[in-house]
Each structure stands twice: as C-alpha cells, then as structure tokens.
Amino acid sequence: DIVMTQSPDSLAVSLGERATINCKSSQSVLYTSSNKKNFLAWYQQKPGQPPKLLIYWASTRESGVPDRFSGSGSGTDFTLTISSLQAEDVAVYYCHQYYSIPPTFGQGTRLEIK
Amino acid sequence: EVQLLESGGGLVQPGGSLRLSCAASGFSFDNYAMSWVRQPPGKGLEWVSGLRSSGGSTYYADSVKGRFTISRDNSKNTLYLQMNGLRVEDTAIYFCAKDNVPGGGGNPYDSWGQGTLVTVSS
Numbered sequence A: 001d002i003v004m005t006q007s008p009d010s011l012a013v014s015l016g017e018r019a020t021i022n023c024k025s026s027q028s029v030l031y032t033s034s035n036k037k038n039f040l041a042w043y044q045q046k047p048g049q050p051p052k053l054l055i056y057w058a059s060t061r062e063s064g065v066p067d068r069f070s071g072s073g074s075g076t077d078f079t080l081t082i083s084s085l086q087a088e089d090v091a092v093y094y095c096h097q098y099y100s101i102p103p104t105f106g107q108g109t110r111l112e113i114k
Numbered sequence B: 001e002v003q004l005l006e007s008g009g010g011l012v013q014p015g016g017s018l019r020l021s022c023a024a025s026g027f028s029f030d031n032y033a034m035s036w037v038r039q040p041p042g043k044g045l046e047w048v049s050g051l052r053s054s055g056g057s058t059y060y061a062d063s064v065k066g067r068f069t070i071s072r073d074n075s076k077n078t079l080y081l082q083m084n085g086l087r088v089e090d091t092a093i094y095f096c097a098k099d100n101v102p103g104g105g106g107n108p109y110d111s112w113g114q115g116t117l118v119t120v121s122s
Helices: none
Strands: A004-007 A010-015 A019-026 A039-043 A051-057 A069-074 A077-082 A089-098 A108-112 B001-007 B010-012 B018-025 B033-037 B048-049 B058-060 B068-073 B079-085 B090-098 B109-112 B116-120
Touching: A019 A039, A019 A108, A019 B090, A039 A069, A039 B090, A051 A069, A051 B109, A077 A089, A077 B010, B001 B068, B001 B090, B018 B033, B018 B090, B018 B116, B033 B109, B048 B068, B048 B079, B058 B068
Parallel strands: A010 A108, B010 B116
Antiparallel strands: A004 A019, A019 A077, A039 A051, A039 A089, A069 A077, A089 A108, B001 B018, B018 B079, B033 B048, B033 B090, B048 B058, B068 B079, B090 B109, B090 B116
C-alpha cells in the first residue's frame, strides 16, 4: 500500500497569511503516460461535514473552489497552499492518492487561526 | 444536484451484521464507480471498498476483506455495503462517495454523503 504522510499535523496561521501543508507518498503517484498525471487529490473537512474535494491531479482546482487554494508537486512530494487564510478555511485537510488500490489518505492536517 | 444519502447504521454487538445503503440522485448513477470510506470518531479517513460502474469488479481494504461485501442496484440508484463479522475496530462513520468522472474507478471523489454511524460494542 502507498503510505501518505502529511506535515505538519497541525498548523496555526494568522488571517490573511499563507498556509502551506505538505504531503509525501511512499512511492511515486505520477503516471508516466503521455499526459503525465499525478494521481493526488486534496480534501477539506469541516466539523460534522463530509470531506470536500478541493484539488485533483495534484494541481487542478475543483469547480467552485476559491482560487486562494492551489496545489503543486509531482512524484512523491506535494503541497497545498492557501494564499490568504480566511476564517472559513479552518478545517482538517487530507491528501489522497488514487494511483493504486487501495486508495489511501494522509493522516490529516488541522488548520487553525493564530 | 448530486445527492448521496446513507442509511442502515446503528449499534451492533461484536460478530454481528449490518447492511448499509446509499441512495443516489442527481446524476447517472450507472455510469460512475462508487466507494465506501470510513472515519472512526475523531480520526482520519480510510477507504473501505470500491465498485466499478457495471458492478462487475469489486475491491476491498485488507481490513475488511472476507467480511464486507459491496454491491449496487443500478435500477434503484443504490449502493450497498453488507458488513458481517463486525469488530469493535469497525466503529466509524461510513461515507459513500462518487468518482468525479464516469468510468471504471481510479478517480478522486467529488461528492460524499453525510455518513451513517456504525458502532460495534457489547
């Protein structure tokens, strides 16, 4: 199984500042076909709610997701960046590899306001 | 609007059984692979099982293989998870989740239900 490891486990950032969450996979999730896609997604989960898809293919923003959210990285190292933290961004964030079965998730990163 | 509504959770003793259902609406259910993902209270996400759009191929996490069975009834737009031999460690909120594009699986999940709580305890 591919192990997904996020860092940090928790993060406190001031409103308007940048938040950065990292995700590392135990093996590459880059499919080296002609389109070279990274099978990596990011989700946001608020208390009492199901996860919400933010980013897929490592850097493609889901429809309706604010452009302050961006994803980057390739192979085994990925980053979710929130460029200017808003109060409504307080949540737990998960990375998810869908390159191989079983699909696996990172342990989550709790994002709070400083 | 896509809607996924889980039901069937509850309190069950170790060794018991439950059948979860996920009623889908707002999309062409028979074109999409579907999955079950669980979340123990206060903990992270764990993929449990997945099923291709046709229902012909099923996949399971090692932790539930041989005990859980995923199925779908495309005529009823419903996904199921039959859970037998339940263990205390199966206690979790169970979400059904839809692939973000039609096809056979291997995609992220763009729609999730609200989840149904399964508690295994004596």
